[in-house]
Amino acid sequence: MTDPVTTSALSAVAGAAALSANAYSSPTVANTEALEAQANAEGDDDGAADKSDRGVLVSLSAEGRTMARMSGGIMGTAPAERQDNSDIDDSDLPLGIKNALKQIRELKQQLKEKMEELQRTMSDQTLTPKQRAAKLQQLQAEIGVINTALATAMKALSEALQSSGVSPEQQQTAAKLSMV
Numbered sequence: 567m568t569d570p571v572t573t574s575a576l577s578a579v580a581g582a583a584a585l586s587a588n589a590y591s592s593p594t595v596a597n598t599e600a601l602e603a604q605a606n607a608e609g610d611d612d613g614a615a616d617k618s619d620r621g622v623l624v625s626l627s628a629e630g631r632t633m634a635r636m637s638g639g640i641m642g643t644a645p646a647e648r649q650d651n652s653d654i655d656d657s658d659l660p661l662g663i664k665n666a667l668k669q670i671r672e673l674k675q676q677l678k679e680k681m682e683e684l685q686r687t688m689s690d691q692t693l694t695p696k697q698r699a700a701k702l703q704q705l706q707a708e709i710g711v712i713n714t715a716l717a718t719a720m721k722a723l724s725e726a727l728q729s730s731g732v733s734p735e736q737q738q739t740a741a742k743l744s745m746v
Contacts, residue, residue, distance in 0.1 A: 653746070657739050660730055666723040667743045673716040680709045720744070 654667045684705045687698060723744060727737050 654743055657736075657743065659732065659736055659740055659743075660726075663723065663726055663730065663732070663740055666719060666726060667740065670716065670719050670723065670744050671746065673712055673719060677709065677712045677716065680705060680712060684709065 651668050651671065654664050654671075657664065659667070684702065687693070687701045687705060690698065693701065723740065727740055732740070
């Protein structure tokens with residue numbers, strides 16, 4: 567069972583994903599068309615092959631991939647669990663607060679990676695101006711989603727700290743851990 571803090575943070579990601587879903591509709595279609603073209607080039611040259619023989623094609627938006635990573639659905643384990651969170655695990659904080667702190671770290675890491683990708687895209691001379699603008703718009707939307715999820719996770723952590731009855735020392739510990 568998922569604790570309320572985790573549920574709140576995941577709901578924020580889902581809500582932010584729904585708000586920016588339009589930004590990702592055409593790349594998903596383009597990816598699907600590219601995969602179908604690749605499958606045709608790899609051996610479906612008769613044009614009459616039954617598409618059900620290839621299985622089901624699933625394309626996830628950036629928000630969907632973010633949610634899957636956070637819930638442990640991609641590569642089996644959420645990245646926050648693969649990182650060294652021993653300082654959080656070793657703290658005397660309640661489990662729900664520890665999980666919230668791990669989610670906050672993961673979101674901060676994702677934000678850092680997206681910002682770096684944004685910088686690389688801005689200086690990428692191999693892209694046409696139109697391609698660069700489209701990629702920048704997509705990255706800015708992804709950054710917005712992550713920022714929304716991060717703000718919601720921070721708010722959920724604050725509320726959890728207030729309602730859980732932790733000591734002032736534990737509140738300081740949580741504050742320090744959330745800044746790392």
